[in-house]
Amino acid sequence: MNMRGKIAGRVAEVPPSGIRRFFELVQGVEGVISLGVGEPDFVTPWHIREACIYSLEKGYTMYTSNYGMPELREELSRAISRRYGVDYSPENELLVTVGVSEAFDLAIRALVDPGDEVLIPEPCYVSYVPCTVFAGGKPVSVPTSAEEGFRVSAESIEERITERSKVLVLCYPNNPTGATLRRKELEEIAEVVVEHELVVITDELYDRLTYSGKHVAFPSLNGMKEYCVYLNGFSKSYAMTGWRIGYAAGCAEVIEAMMKIHQYAMLCAPVMSQMAALEALRRGDGAVESMRRAYDRRRRLIVKRLREVGLECFEPEGAFYVFPSVRSTGMSSEEFAERLLREQKVAVVPGNAFGSSGEGHVRMAYATSLESINEAMDRIERFLRR
Amino acid sequence: MQELEILSLLEENARLSMREIADATGVEEEKVKKIVEELEKRGVLLAYRAVVNWEKAGVEKVCALIDVKITPEREHGYDSVASRIMRFPEVKSLYLVSGTYDLSVLVEGRSMREVASFVAEKLAPLQNVTSTTTHFVLKKYKEAGVMLYDGEELRRLAVSP
Structure with a gap:
């Protein structure tokens, strides 16, 4: 039988991931220094790992509530309220998921x-784009550029709105x-959201990793809680990839719809990870802050050196990525x-893997x-001098 | 603030150059130099040293933790006894502690006999020292914040989203 012919059309039409292809390329090369890794270089803080080990010793090995353990949801509700002043009920407005990746997929499929x-x-x-396609939706790209600091503006969103527009995805940092x-800028976007009755899926996974100014959570804006699904997780801030x-927070109706899918597709997030997350929320703030300071030092270093070697680089204010332009080299x-990679054994990820506006x-x-x-x-400097 | 940032960088890695510190903190290199000199002068930065696993280097060293009870002196308290003890080069660290004894002394020597004779001939006979209890170190697991065994490896994929 020809299995290829049997693959569902909307899956077959999604091209293989650009990152995946590059990963395979890097695999074959030895002595690579990788700047291509989208995860912390810290191992999860010991107290969190230790709490997980203890939970296993105590026999926490069973299913939990589909929504996630009640204690964890209560702790999440308190943490969001403390940090951003937004109240989500642990009863029915929070859903613990298998990372933000699952939470995003659920939100898209529910909406x-x-x-x-x-x-x-x-x-x-x-x-974002593949999940939308898998759900039968139509992704509409809103390009941003280095000139505008890769900030999406309310106008450029509004320009692309049609009567079929339903969801707006935000990911800042x-x-x-x-x-x-x-x-x-967020408030201007909020106005557009209200006017066109969009639902915002806001992926704020990097909220704890900002380096100038305090992070503003989208649901903390006036009235926005009821327009959005707030996604966050433990991977980046607590080094728990x-x-x-992860988790989703939103109005009871949307969380209930997401839970409906989650209960059949996933049942619940792994209990050991939930126990670790509980410990992270209770006693992890110190570790988050010391990792954030380490990233900040590295950010200063890399931005300075990129500029010294002549690669134009907009100053990143959050997460742990820089996105320099390579147009001056004449290369794609x-x-x-x-x-x-071939000449100096440094791995970076081509910008077009993140959408065509990442080209260059x-x-x-x-x-x-x-x-x-x-x-x-040093290697990049040698590479550019040739 | 800049001082504290520089200190915490150096505490982690004393081999960082002034330029590397400047790049990481965003403070100018000349200014970093000045701050570091100032910190050295003020006695905040005391020494830059390597943490060595001597066992792996094939060198035998013997360490002992010694609990020392002393009678404090009028006017000087514990300080005058402590300052006599800390001057011996065999003494690697010295703390005044609360609890059932007074001073905790870490002594290092080339052999058990050397350490034992230091205790018997130098430490115990000191005036005001009323008793000593010697604990020889059997194995070191962690030294100056560095794990000597079971280091963790990074197991990241080379490229990930």
């Missing part, structure tokens, strides 16, 4: 009917650009990344030691 349009500012995280949005644990994103840029993650950043930059 999007075939043909509905999802507005996605680009460059953006790699899963942004992967891959490191851009953040100011309160004023492999635990696959992919050509730059592939040649840099590459993503470098500075979640790596100061020494590695210096070594990588």
Whole structure:
């Protein structure tokens, strides 16, 4: 039988991930310094791992509530309220998920009917467009550029609104650009949201990693709680990527709809990860802050060195990525990344992997030691001098 | 603020150059130099040293933690006894502690005999020292914040979203 012919059309039509392709390229090369990793270089703080081990010893190995453990939801509700002044009921407005990746997929599937349009500012995280397509929705890209600091504006969103527009995706601090949005810009977007009755899916996974000014959570804006699904997780701020644990917060109706899918597709998030997340929320603030300070040092170093070697680089204010332009080299994103890998063994991710408006840029993650950043930059300097 | 940032960088890695510190903190290199000199002068920055696993280097060293009870002196309290003890080069660290004894002394020597004779001939006979209890170190797991065994490896994929 020809299995290829049996694959569902909307899955077959999604091209293979640009990151995946590059990963395979890097696999074959030895002695690579990688700035291509989208995760912290810290191992999860010991107290969190230790709490998980203890929970296993105590026999926490069973299913939990579909929504997630009640204690964890209560702790999440308190944490969001304390940090951003938004109150989500632990009863029915919070859902613990297998990372933000699952939460995003659930939100899209809960909201999007075939043909509905999802507005996605680009460059953006790699899963937004495919998840929309899998759900039968139509992704509508809202391009941003280095000139505007990769901040999406209310006008450019509004320009692309049609009668099928239903969802707006926001991700600030942004992967891959490191851009953040100011309160004023968010408020302008909120006006458009109200006027056109959009639902905002706001992925704020990097909220704890900002370096100038305080993060503004979208649901904390006046009246926005009822317009949005707020997504967050533990991967980046607590260095817990492999635990696959995140959550969604929103009005009871949308959380209930998301839970409906989650209960059949996933049942519940792994209990050991939930126990670890509980410990992270209770006693992890110190570790988050010390990691944030380490990233900030690396951010200063990499931005300075990029500018010294002559790569134009907009200053990132959040997450742990820089997104320099490589246009001055005359190379495309992919050509730059592939040649840099082959000639100097430094891995970076071509910007077009994050949408066509990422062309002309590459993503470098500075979640790596100061020494590695210096070594990588020395190599990039040699690469550019040729 | 800049001072504290520089201190915490150096505490983590004393080999950082002035330029590397400047790049990481955003403070100008000349200014970093000045701040570091000032911190050295004020005795805030005391020494820059390596943490060595001597066992791996094939060098035998013997360490002992010694609990010392002393009678404090009028006017000087514990300080005058402590300042006599800390001058011996065999003494690697010295703390005044609360609890059932007064001073905790970390002594290092080339052999057990050397350490034992230091205790018997130098430490115990000191005036005001009323008793000593010697605990020889059997194995070091962590030194100056560095784990000697079971270091954790990074197991990240080379490229991830």
